[in-house]
Amino acid sequence: MPPTASSPVLLTKRGLARQQKLLEVAERAFLQNGYAATSVNEIVRQAGGSLGTLYRQFGNKLGLFEAVFKKKSQEIFAPFDDDALWSDDMAKSLYTFGHTLQHIALSADGVAIYRLVVSENNLDQGEIQKIFYRHGPQTAIRVLARYLEKQMKAQRIELLNAELAAQQFLEMIKGPFVLRALFGESLAEQELETALNQAIMLFLKGCEKTV
Structure with missing residues (x-):
């Protein structure tokens, strides 16, 4: 309840x-x-x-x-409300945001909360999952989508849907590693860095404004 x-x-x-x-x-x-x-x-x-x-x-x-979860979310995402952290250098902005999100999601605490959300079985589990999505993934998607929408209005990129694009970018940088982290496998920093840089390259190439 x-x-x-x-x-x-x-x-x-x-x-x-x-x-x-x-x-x-x-x-x-x-x-x-x-x-x-x-x-x-x-x-x-x-x-x-x-x-x-x-x-x-x-x-x-x-x-x-x-x-607890709302407080944690505010601590993570509050810095990204500062316009100084975003710029028209999209590669740099995506790297800063992506690096932060990647390491939060795949940290020991990030994996622990994900395990709690997906594997526990209790009367409040449905509400727990809604809380997690609202203050975690949904907040990350909203923050990135807001930036992408600004770039679309400036006609720097072309997207069908900024929120969907934000989700797709976030999946590219953490999706390949979530199960491995859940199963207790150690992740090399170079793997994360490579995934992030490749995601930025693919993302920007895919949404670049065509003449």
Whole structure:
């Protein structure tokens, strides 16, 4: 079931610090134990505070999971809201974005969250998958699609659909490695670099503006 709706909680400076601690402890617990095996009582014990405070701030365990994932997503994607990270040098912009996303998705934490989303079986799994897609892949697609749309308007590239193109680019840079990472295989940095550079080459060649 979805998180229980609750009124916004106004927090003091101390309350914000306690909330941050709860999120840090919860993130570590979800990544190490998975969703089903994570205990909100244990999170409260480690972070301090009370179970009542946790429920008042996050609604329930699923609400806590979404808050953790939303916070992580904001940390990852916030820098890309800065126009200074994007330029008309598309190869450079795609490299910067792609390198970041590639290493997040294929990191130990990235693989752990992906495993939690695709392999667990619990009553909240459907909602967990929606949360993951909304704050993870969907956010990455939206950020890249916005940049591609800007390049289309400037008539630098030609695409049928910027959002679909963003999805296709992201699959090129991480798709060949996800299963290998899930199965515990170590990935060489040079493999990732080659995949990224080749994806940029193929992508730009495929969408270059024709006269």
